[in-house]
Amino acid sequence: MNTIEADGLTKVYEGIAVVDDLNLRVSGEIYGLLGPNGSGKTTTVNMLTTLVHPTSGTASVCGYDVMRESAAVRRSMSYVPQDMAVDIRLTGWENVELFAKLYGIKDKAERRERIEYVLDIMNLTERAGDMTKKYSGGMRRRLELAQALVHQPNVLFLDEPTVGLDVTSRRSIWEYITKLRGTGMTIFVTTHQMDEAERYCDRVGIIKKGVLLNEGTPAELTSDLDDVIIIRTDSDLPRSLPDGVIPVKSEDGETVFSAKDGSGSLDPLLDAYRADGGKVFSSSVRGPTLEDVYMQAIGPGEEAPFDEDRFRNMMRRR
Amino acid sequence: MYGVLAYAQRDLTRWLRSPMNVISTLVMPAAWLIFMGVVLPGTDKGYLDFITPGVLVMTMLNAGLFGGSSLMFDKVLGYLNKFLAAPTPRESILAGKIIFITVRGLLQALVIQIIAILVGATVLSFWAYLATFAILALFGVFVASFGTTIALYLGNHDSYAAAQSFLSMPLYLASTAMLRYDQMPAALYYIAKANPLSYAIDAARTASAGTFPVPEVLVLILISVIMALLCTRMFRRATIS
Numbered sequence: 001m002n003t004i005e006a007d008g009l010t011k012v013y014e015g016i017a018v019v020d021d022l023n024l025r026v027s028g029e030i031y032g033l034l035g036p037n038g039s040g041k042t043t044t045v046n047m048l049t050t051l052v053h054p055t056s057g058t059a060s061v062c063g064y065d066v067m068r069e070s071a072a073v074r075r076s077m078s079y080v081p082q083d084m085a086v087d088i089r090l091t092g093w094e095n096v097e098l099f100a101k102l103y104g105i106k107d108k109a110e111r112r113e114r115i116e117y118v119l120d121i122m123n124l125t126e127r128a129g130d131m132t133k134k135y136s137g138g139m140r141r142r143l144e145l146a147q148a149l150v151h152q153p154n155v156l157f158l159d160e161p162t163v164g165l166d167v168t169s170r171r172s173i174w175e176y177i178t179k180l181r182g183t184g185m186t187i188f189v190t191t192h193q194m195d196e197a198e199r200y201c202d203r204v205g206i207i208k209k210g211v212l213l214n215e216g217t218p219a220e221l222t223s224d225l226d227d228v229i230i231i232r233t234d235s236d237l238p239r240s241l242p243d244g245v246i247p248v249k250s251e252d253g254e255t256v257f258s259a260k261d262g263s264g265s266l267d268p269l270l271d272a273y274r275a276d277g278g279k280v281f282s283s284s285v286r287g288p289t290l291e292d293v294y295m296q297a298i299g300p301g302e303e304a305p306f307d308e309d310r311f312r313n314m315m316r317r318r
Numbered sequence: 319m320y321g322v323l324a325y326a327q328r329d330l331t332r333w334l335r336s337p338m339n340v341i342s343t344l345v346m347p348a349a350w351l352i353f354m355g356v357v358l359p360g361t362d363k364g365y366l367d368f369i370t371p372g373v374l375v376m377t378m379l380n381a382g383l384f385g386g387s388s389l390m391f392d393k394v395l396g397y398l399n400k401f402l403a404a405p406t407p408r409e410s411i412l413a414g415k416i417i418f419i420t421v422r423g424l425l426q427a428l429v430i431q432i433i434a435i436l437v438g439a440t441v442l443s444f445w446a447y448l449a450t451f452a453i454l455a456l457f458g459v460f461v462a463s464f465g466t467t468i469a470l471y472l473g474n475h476d477s478y479a480a481a482q483s484f485l486s487m488p489l490y491l492a493s494t495a496m497l498r499y500d501q502m503p504a505a506l507y508y509i510a511k512a513n514p515l516s517y518a519i520d521a522a523r524t525a526s527a528g529t530f531p532v533p534e535v536l537v538l539i540l541i542s543v544i545m546a547l548l549c550t551r552m553f554r555r556a557t558i559s
Contacts, residue, residue, distance in 0.1 A: 053558060069554045071405055079403035083396025087328065101324035102404040131335075147400075264484045 002027045002065050003155055003186040004048060006056035011043050011210075018043045021057070022209040030177060030187045032201035034194070034290075036298060038211035039154035041091040041190035042082065045157050048080040048188070050176035062154050075103075075282070078148035082163060086140050088133040088148075092124050095132055096146050118146040122176065138169025144177060156180065158189045162196060174200045198222075198290035204299045212298045218290045226287035229263025229269060230254045234279025262286070319342060321406030326368065326413025326421070333422060343384055347377040347430050354496070356437050370434045371522035372495030374427045374450065375515055378458045379489065381423030383482045386455045386465020387475060391417045392475070393556065402557055412553045416546065420458035427454050442526055449525035455533065457518035460542040461547035470549075470556040514541055 006024040010017060013088050019040040024031075033041050046052035048059055050070040064072040096115045106110045110147060117123050122142040127135070141161065149158060161177065162170040170193075173296050176283065178200060181187055189196055197204050198218045206214040213220060229245070232254050237247055239255075245265050248256045259265040262285040333339055351373045355366035366400055389412065392398045401411050428451075442450075469478045492506060493515035499507055510516045521534035 009357055046399075049404070051399060051402055051558070071407075074403060074405040075405075077399065081396050081399045083399075085396035087332060087397075089332045094331065098324060098328050099400075099404065102401065104320065104405065106320060133431055282354045 004031075004059075004188060005056065006044075006048070006059055007057040008083065009044070009047060009054055009059050009297035010056045011052060011107045012048060012055040018210050019047065019054075022207075022210070022212055024059075024205070024212075026186060026188060026203075027091045028181075028186055030189065030200060032197040032204040032209055033190045034091065034192060034197055034204055034294060035132065035190075035207035036192065039207050041207060042159055042208075044207070045079070045188070045190055045244065049077065049157050050074055051079075061249050075151075076153060077157060078147050078151070078153040080141075080159065080161065082159040083166070084137065084144065086132045086135070086143050089131060092119065092128050092132055092135070092139075092143050092146075095143055096150055100149040105151065108178050111234050114150050114152075121149065121179075121248050122146040136169070137193075139171055141165060141169065142176065145173075150182075153185070155186045158187065160191055161189060162191070162193060170196065174275070183280045194289065194294050196293035204290065206294055208298050221293045222288045222290060225229075225292055226258040226260050227265075227318040228260055228286050228288060229257040229262055229266060230250045230284050230291075231257070231269070231273070232281040232283070233273065233278055235273060238269075238272035238276050238278065239278060240290065241272060245269055319410075321404075321410035322413045322417065324406075325559075326412055326418040327515070329415065329418035330421065333418075343380055344377075344426055344429055346380060347373050347426075348433055350376065351430060351434055355439075357432070365430055366437065366439050366456070366531070367526070369496065370431075370439050371450065371526055372490075372493070372519050373434070374430055374454060374522060375457060375493075375518045376490050376495065377430045378423045378454050378518070378538045379468040379515065380487060381426050382419055382458055382461025383465045383486055385422065385462055386413075386467075386469045386482070387420030387478050388419065389466050389553070390469040390473065390478065393470070393522060398557065409550060409553070412466070412550060416459055416462045416549075419462035419465075420455055423458045423462075424451060424455060427451070434519070439500065443528070446526055446528055449530055450522045453518060453521045453525060453531075455540065456535070456542050457514070460514060460538065460545050463545040467545070467549045467552045470552045473556075489513060489515050494523075514538075517541075 002025045004024055004026040007023050009019060011019040020042060020192060033044060036042050043052060047054050048061060048066060050066050052071050053067065054288070061073045062067060062076040064076065066073050080107040080292050090098070093115060096118060097111065100111045100115055105114060116125070122145055124139065124146060126143055127139065132140060135143065157176045158177070162173050165173065177187055183193065189201065198281060201218065205212050205222070237255065241247070242265055244261070245257050245284050248258050250256070257269065266283060266285050270280055270283060351370070355369050355373070389398070392401070398411070402408055433448070468481055472478050472481060490526050492509045493513045494510055495515065499510065502510060517534045521531040523537065524534065525529035
């Protein structure tokens, strides 16, 4: 049995399939669901966390069906949504205590011990007595993780865990998440931070318009792609290109090529420019990244409809 | 029940820590009491005693309508999703909210009652006060459910604020808060007879006079239960799709 299983999971809103025939098998790993805004990431998480009823298909978490055994699903998992929702007029301790109570930890001594433990893991012990109004964005996110961990869940669902955080906080959040995976916990994240997904996720799935297009470890997904050569130049494309070097795009004086053997193809490519009398300002070669995989799968950017309510809330809180 | 208390405690703590919110909802009924009861009729003590139950009910009305937006805010700001993902029965979120709004209203009504006594209202027996506050509690459940239902239906704060100001004053003026039935023009009489506020005010008045108002209390119980059920339906609709 996998910790998270989905078979043909589908959600239709007003005739449009927001999530379309999704199949998932996730266990004991950090699984990243990647996709543009409006691709169905949050709806998928909401179905798995019993917040949204699937239109068709089935899903289970820790062996419990999300429709028929939703209470058991909720007992075995935790969910940290995208909106950073900690009560600013409660202390860090009180915020965690509320969730300890909601998870039914009634014994006072046990509750105290658990709260102390999770605050310590998240490095918040010193500030536990402060109103969370005074917490930074990174601390608030860590506090939400502490809330989520207080009942020792088997699965953790995180919707855009690092959105709106600075680089240092992002890194520390991912370090905590990685540590949790080490304890055997299954972690399901949605994100559109490709660099983070590539670095920290064991496996990723790329979703577009509700359809899972690609799935695998970041290494597997990138291994199918060629190296990338980037040339800064003011010249046109050389008349003849070395074998295996394919121009991908050209904009703002930067031309991008793909090639099976990037470093081996660079010199012949530069020679080709010179042969035409072109001038190359700089050149670089890199291996394919998850972002390349993602861009290839998703295609040219399609803007999601603007969510005015969400925007207003973000403005109100910052 | 454990979850219900946890939710109610969360809200009460948050409220008590924001002094502006604590004071702001008291200003209107206090001003009303002092202006209408003390300043306007000169030295007539009878009128202060007459309007005190009305002002207490108004306090509950304002507290209930003000609190109606609370659950909607929890939804909009993302707290609700976290609560819904917890194993506590989901209805306990709503129950906790209604208890919180009602208890907050009762605390405010208590302050108003004390102000009324300080400005010269007749001091009643303990049982009369107990009956009055039981009636206020019932009415509080009704208004809290009513406000929460409308706020969840409208779904955003701006529309709800408009609805709130649109509802609160007319409901108060078209009730027995200021006038007896026999002093009302015919049109107002029928509106006042259909106004839930009138039942709460009449009941509180009868209780102040020393008898327990059985018919009014039965009506209040009935409408509170119906409104709480409607609110539960709305809550389910607004939370799970």
